[in-house]
Amino acid sequence: MTVNSLNSLKSHCLGFPRIGANRELKKITESYWKKIITRDELLDAAEKLKQENWQIQKNTGLSHITTGDFALYDHILNTTIALGAIPPRFKPQQNCSGEIDLAFQMARGNPQQNIPAMQMMKWFDTNYHYIVPEFSPDITLTKQPSNVVLDTKNAAKLGFNPKPVITGPITFLLLSKNYNNSNQWNYLDEITEIYQSIINELNDSADWLQIDEPILCVDLTNETKNLFKKTYEKLNKNKKIKTLLTTYFGALDDNLDTALESGCDGLHVDLVRGNQQLDSIIEKLPDNMILSAGIVDGRNIWRTDLSAAFAKLQKIQNKIGQERLAVASSCSLLHCPVNLNNETKLDPELKSWMAFSVQKCEEIALLTDLLDGKTSEKILEENSQIIKNRKNNPRVVDPAVQKRCTSITPEMLFRNKNYAERKISQQHLNLPILPTTTIGSFPQTNEIREIRRKFKNNEITESQYDSFIQNAITDVVRKQEELGLDVLVHGEPERNDMVEYFGEQLNGFCFTENGWVQSYGNRYVKPPVIFGDVSRKQPMTINQIKFAQSQTAKPMKGMLTGPVTILCWSFVRDDIPRADVCKQIALAIRDEVADLEKAGIKIIQIDEAALREGMPLRKCNADKYLTWATDSFRLAASVANDQTQIHSHMCYSEFNTIIKWIAQMDADVISIESSRNKMQLLEVFQEFEYPNEIGPGVYDIHSPRIPSVEEIITLLKKALQYIPKERLWINPDCGLKTRNWEETLESLKNMVKAAKILRNE
Ligand code: GLN
Ligand code: ZN
Numbered sequence: 035m036t037v038n039s040l041n042s043l044k045s046h047c048l049g050f051p052r053i054g055a056n057r058e059l060k061k062i063t064e065s066y067w068k069k070i071i072t073r074d075e076l077l078d079a080a081e082k083l084k085q086e087n088w089q090i091q092k093n094t095g096l097s098h099i100t101t102g103d104f105a106l107y108d109h110i111l112n113t114t115i116a117l118g119a120i121p122p123r124f125k126p127q128q129n130c131s132g133e134i135d136l137a138f139q140m141a142r143g144n145p146q147q148n149i150p151a152m153q154m155m156k157w158f159d160t161n162y163h164y165i166v167p168e169f170s171p172d173i174t175l176t177k178q179p180s181n182v183v184l185d186t187k188n189a190a191k192l193g194f195n196p197k198p199v200i201t202g203p204i205t206f207l208l209l210s211k212n213y214n215n216s217n218q219w220n221y222l223d224e225i226t227e228i229y230q231s232i233i234n235e236l237n238d239s240a241d242w243l244q245i246d247e248p249i250l251c252v253d254l255t256n257e258t259k260n261l262f263k264k265t266y267e268k269l270n271k272n273k274k275i276k277t278l279l280t281t282y283f284g285a286l287d288d289n290l291d292t293a294l295e296s297g298c299d300g301l302h303v304d305l306v307r308g309n310q311q312l313d314s315i316i317e318k319l320p321d322n323m324i325l326s327a328g329i330v331d332g333r334n335i336w337r338t339d340l341s342a343a344f345a346k347l348q349k350i351q352n353k354i355g356q357e358r359l360a361v362a363s364s365c366s367l368l369h370c371p372v373n374l375n376n377e378t379k380l381d382p383e384l385k386s387w388m389a390f391s392v393q394k395c396e397e398i399a400l401l402t403d404l405l406d407g408k409t410s411e412k413i414l415e416e417n418s419q420i421i422k423n424r425k426n427n428p429r430v431v432d433p434a435v436q437k438r439c440t441s442i443t444p445e446m447l448f449r450n451k452n453y454a455e456r457k458i459s460q461q462h463l464n465l466p467i468l469p470t471t472t473i474g475s476f477p478q479t480n481e482i483r484e485i486r487r488k489f490k491n492n493e494i495t496e497s498q499y500d501s502f503i504q505n506a507i508t509d510v511v512r513k514q515e516e517l518g519l520d521v522l523v524h525g526e527p528e529r530n531d532m533v534e535y536f537g538e539q540l541n542g543f544c545f546t547e548n549g550w551v552q553s554y555g556n557r558y559v560k561p562p563v564i565f566g567d568v569s570r571k572q573p574m575t576i577n578q579i580k581f582a583q584s585q586t587a588k589p590m591k592g593m594l595t596g597p598v599t600i601l602c603w604s605f606v607r608d609d610i611p612r613a614d615v616c617k618q619i620a621l622a623i624r625d626e627v628a629d630l631e632k633a634g635i636k637i638i639q640i641d642e643a644a645l646r647e648g649m650p651l652r653k654c655n656a657d658k659y660l661t662w663a664t665d666s667f668r669l670a671a672s673v674a675n676d677q678t679q680i681h682s683h684m685c686y687s688e689f690n691t692i693i694k695w696i697a698q699m700d701a702d703v704i705s706i707e708s709s710r711n712k713m714q715l716l717e718v719f720q721e722f723e724y725p726n727e728i729g730p731g732v733y734d735i736h737s738p739r740i741p742s743v744e745e746i747i748t749l750l751k752k753a754l755q756y757i758p759k760e761r762l763w764i765n766p767d768c769g770l771k772t773r774n775w776e777e778t779l780e781s782l783k784n785m786v787k788a789a790k791i792l793r794n795e
Contacts, residue, residue, distance in 0.1 A: 045095070098195050109164075112181055152168060186236055282366075549605075575593065589637050596682065631673075638674065
């Protein structure tokens with residue numbers, strides 16, 4: 035069987051951002067939630083947005099546009115609904131209103147009726163959160179109308195050449211969670227049947243179907259591989275539409291044969307993160323399979339080196355033939371902002387180095403034209419100039435930073451003494467047993483946000499701004515003293531975001547106006563861009579912290595964001611290893627630690643909220659990452675004297691696999707999330723004795739609920755079974771920025787009361 039060139043897939047992206055160039059999706063969904071627009075108006079606006087996205091892809095010259103990637107909230111949630119895998123607590127909703135409201139309730143819960151939302155998880159190692167499918171014995175699957183079918187038919191009718199995308203059944207099931215002793219694999223046959231029927235419905239409106247199985251880029255058991263094989267045999271039987279098995283976020287490695295034997299008509303591979311797999315894939319690719327080469331990075335904002343990409347594609351083409359090669363983005367462009375042309379304030383030179391989703395589609399189309407001989411290689415000259423300009427540009431390379439990085443000595447990664455000895459040196463802090471503290475931020479009112487906005491837009495003077503911030507700090511300090519907390523914070527009123535605040539003050543960073551990326555549902559983030567060597571211009575936090583300390587006799591924590599977290603939540607340059615960028619950031623934070631200490635600050639917290647999410651997808655790469663990540667933290671922290679107490683905070687509780695590494699960070703005190711899972715995490719301490727001090731969160735700051743004194747005492751008693759009282763701290767799960775004052779004060783009052791009761795016992 036040869037590939038029919040009439041309907042050959044030549045160029046495509048694996049998915050286009052759904053949010054709109056001006057965050058239209060957020061605006062329409064929020065207006066609908068606030069009842070400003072009706073359901074029909076919402077659907078009309080969504081339809082318009084969808085079609086605009088198709089039109090953009092078509093205009094750039096891609097052979098196929100992607101359908102089924104759009105979702106009002108989340109595309110995995112849409113799959114869950116299409117399969118009818120509705121958790122019973124939402125059943126009444128399903129019966130009485132349309133599926134849109136059902137989707138929103140599943141994603142957001144229903145506080146009035148006390149129905150909790152479904153859980154959210156990060157999509158592989160991205161910052162996109164999907165709604166986790168739930169399986170429990172009382173779930174019965176039934177096929178529901180699926181938006182991918184509707185959208186594909188609609189697109190075809192409108193004259194587009196659609197390539198629908200669905201999340202593959204194995205990825206879907208592996209990412210699901212079981213409740214009440216359920217086993218998701220028991221549903222595999224039923225799910226496969228529903229997928230078969232969806233494929234049937236698509237047969238006549240498209241020639242290619244993209245099936246996403248990113249799970250093939252992680253470690254799989256033989257059992258899963260067998261299930262994969264069985265399932266794809268069924269899916270590929272008796273179908274007219276051609277199937278493209280898409281893998282991304284890494285290399286296939288030991289899953290390559292599973293992919294090649296799937297019976298699909300094409301395989302997509304990520305050549306950005308998994309370039310090393312290319313040769314073996316070309317060698318093994320069966321004659322009747324096409325290769326979709328994911329050569330344009332979907333996870334970043336840099337322009338592609340088109341000459342290098344073209345050379346690589348030519349090499350593939352020579353081996354497998356032109357009809358069997360498609361050019362593509364490495365993964366969905368969901369993880370990339372929409373349109374660079376909307377950036378009006380970005381420095382022109384920096385802007386010339388970048389490409390957002392629209393520009394990436396143009397790159398894909400251009401590479402395809404080159405392969406087809408439709409355009410001459412002369413067109414690459416401009417791109418080559420830009421790539422050359424970026425390399426070794428004086429704005430990128432700072433010899434002083436490079437020199438400093440090469441002169442890092444091993445001693446710089448260690449405190450002078452070990453924890454036990456430091457503890458003695460830190461007695462001057464005069465802390466009670468079971469000390470209470472908070473994680474850093476206090477409620478950010480509209481007033482604070484308004485002041486920051488005005489200052490940014492030059493509507494108020496610097497001194498007006500400073501005095502507002504000082505008042506906010508004084509107020510927060512007074513409230514903490516009244517509450518009776520032991521270690522105070524300044525409340526972070528000057529920070530819009532814990533990474534952006536530091537990025538704005540560091541060399542090597544730049545910021546976009548509109549570079550939004552969906553984090554979940556209506557929540558988008560605008561990551562800073564690290565384009566060059568990073569260094570500190572001047573102290574970044576000293577004024578506020580020093581002022582805050584001057585307002586109280588209690589110890590004030592200096593609040594910093596750690597190097598790994600700054601790295602993970604930015605778009606990072608791709609011309610040097612991430613580990614090296616992280617080291618540079620660590621040196622900048624190290625300087626800030628030294629300055630805080632000089633300013634008389636005795637406790638410094640370096641948040642590493644993102645340490646765990648930077649973990650590589652394959653287990654074999656974990657140690658390498660954890661080594662440089664924890665080294666970077668220690669490089670930042672270890673400049674501190676033994677008398678200075680170093681804290682760190684981590685926003686998650688799934689610790690078990692990395693607890694040894696957390697211990698290696700050697701922070702004097704860490705605070706972690708835990709109240710939601712009722713201290714289950716502490717069981718890890720049964721096997722591993724965490725050597726330093728630790729504060730498992732006792733107040734779930736993701737919920738408006740106020741924890742009672744008794745409840746907090748129960749949690750702490752549980753913690754005391756694992757952690758000796760000399761090493762236990764009492765604190766909330768995370769920062770209080772998103773809570774309101776009333777709840778916060780009430781909850782912290784209970785927390786302090788619980789501490790007092792326990793101390794007396
Ligand atoms: N110090 C930060 C705060 O309290 C920590 C936030 C976080 O962990 N995400 O807001
Ligand atoms: Zn946190």
